[in-house]
Amino acid sequence: MIRAISKNALALGAAAVFCVAILSLVNQQTAPRISEQLLASKLAILSEVLPGVDASQSLLQDCLLVTNEALLGRSSAQAVYRWRQNGELAGFIVETTAPNGYSGNIDLIVALTPDGTILGSRVLDHKETPGLGDKIEARRSPWIFSFSGKTVTDDNAGKWTVRKDGGDFDQFTGATITPRAVIHAVRNAALLIQQQPELADIPANCAL
Template sequence: MSPRLGDLGRGALTLAVVGALGLGGLLALRALTAERIAEQQRAATLRALAVLLPADFDNDPQADRIEVVAPAWLGGEDALTVRRARRDGVIEALLLEAVAPDGYNGDIRLLVGVDARGRVIGVRVVEHRETPGLGDPIEIERGPWITGFDGRSLSDPAADAWRVRRDGGAFDQLAGATITPRAVVGAVRRALQFVETHGEALAETPSGATLAFRDAPPLEDSRR
C-alpha cells in the first residue's frame, strides 16, 4: 500500500471514530433529556394529585389504579392511568389522565378529578408545548383560567355551552389564544362523559388491570 493510500485509510478511520463518538453522545443526550422530561411530568402529576384528591379518603390512590386505553374519550392512543380515591371501599373520586390532542402545538396532557356525583374536583395541566405568553396560561402557575372547571358537570353548563365564549359557550378563552382553551374544554368534557358512560367499570375493575374502550362519544359531542 502506498503512503498516500495509508494516510487516506487512517483519515477515513478517524472520521468514522469521530462520527461514532458524536452519534453516541447525541443519543446519550437525547436519552438524558427524555428522562428529565419524564421526571418533570411525574413531578407535575404528583403535585396535581395532591391538589385534586378529595378531602375524605382512606385508601392509597397511587396503588388503587388501573390503565385505560380509550382514545376517543381520553385522547391518547396509549394507556392512560385512572386512580381511584375511596372511603370505606366506596369511590369518592376518579382521577383520570387525559390528553387534548388538538392543542395549538400538539398534545396537552391533563389530570382531571371527578367526584362521585360527576362533578369536576379540578383540572391541572401536567405537560404541554403551547406558545409561551399565549397558550401557557392554562398552567395554574400562570393564571386562574384552569380553575374555571371546578365544580362543573355535564349539566353545568348545559351541553351546548361546553365551549369557549367565542364559540357561544360558557368558558373564557385566553387573550390572543382560542385553540388552546378550546382543546382543553373539549378534553375535560369528554373525560366527564367517559366517567358517566363507563364509571362502573372504572370503579369495579381490580387494581393493576388494563381496560380498553373502542366506543366513542356521540359524533355531535366530539365536535364541540
C-alpha cells in the same frame, strides 16, 4: 493513503464506542433519580387536583390503562387512577389529552367524583403560545380552576365551550382555540367516568 484512512476509521469507531459506553453509564446512574423526580412531580399534581388529600404512591398503584381515543384524545392508553377513602371509591384521576390545541397536544389531569363531578384539573404539558395560550396553566391564570364543581348533563352539554360559541367558559383575548380544546378535553373526561361505570371494578393493570 488507505492505511491512514483505516487508522482514522478505527479511531472514530473507538471514540464512538467510548461515547456510547459513557452515555449508557450516565443513563444507568441518573435513571433512578429521574424516576423519583417524575414520581414526586406526579404526586404533587395529584395533591393539587385533590385538595386536602395527602397523595401518596399508593394512589398511583390503583391504576388502570384505558384506551378511548374519542374521549381521551390519544390512540394509545391513558392512565386512570382510583382514589379510595376507607376502602371505598371516592374518585377518579384521569390523564387525558386535548389533541386540537393551537400548537398541538395539550396533556391534562382531571380529578372527578364517581358520578363525574369535577374536583380539579391541571395542565401537565403543552406547547401553546407564551403570553396567550399558556393561560391554561395554573401559575399563569386562575382559568383552569373554573371547572371545579361542574359536571356534564344533557341540559348543559351545549354550554361546555367558550362564551364566543355560546358556552359558559371564558376565552383568552387573542387565543380562543386553546381554551376551547381544554374545555372539550375536560368535558370528555367527565363523560368517560359517566359512560364507563365498570372502571370502578376492573383490576389495576398499570405497570408502575
